[in-house]
Amino acid sequence: MSYSPWKDAEVRHPDLDIERCDIAPARGVWVRSENMILIDENLDRTWRRATLAHELAHVDLGHVSAVEGFFARRIEREADMLAARRLLGSVDAIADAVAAHPGDTAAVADQLDVPVEVLLRRVEKMHPRDRAAIEARASRSGG
Template sequence: MTESDLIAALEDAGVHVVFLPYPKPGSYWHAHQLIVIDARLSSRWQRCTLAHEAVHAWYGHEGPCAPETEAWVDERAAGLLVTEQAYARAEWLHGPDVHAIADELDVTPWVIEAFQRTLRRVA
């Protein structure tokens, strides 16, 4: 899913997205239906952070979440950004190197780690 696709889906859900200098990679405020993404991040990090915050928005999460919820959100975000076919090809090309796979798929390493957790659970 591209950044534009994510933003359009969020807008359809009534969630606004802004990019500005921010002390964290991103945040979602449920009461305001607002996602803030740090504009200083690379486009890759912005898109991955946006996917993470989008999942929080779509599920109506409020405030800081427990670590297990954050891990679950990461896995859902990874599913928005990586397909099994693309992952399999990248792993075939680069072996188990998380950073190389992430570079190949233009996502962050945490997205690949979350995607791998999902694959292990399904297998």
């Protein structure tokens, strides 16, 4: 079953308010003091899903937004990685999508219902054993 950040928020964070509004150029923000996540209303469904997963990762990791520079980049990477693992937890699903669309990263991401950036982040930090399994499956399918 695919990860739903909306269901996750409902179950694990029932007091968390999630609002859509115009916050561009930001995609989303966790307003810790208000126990609220804001998601840019201009995002498509796939990006809304990925953004909510990312912001929930900030909540779960206990990040604070008052950091800058190196530490801000570090907490963003941490939230990116947790969100990518949640959205793309199944190595088999990734392997199936890669086998079905060899060489077409956009089609793989589309099949997996994530933005390309999320797919790339997940694969970039994937355990070498998992990456090898995906490559082996793609090779067997002729990709």
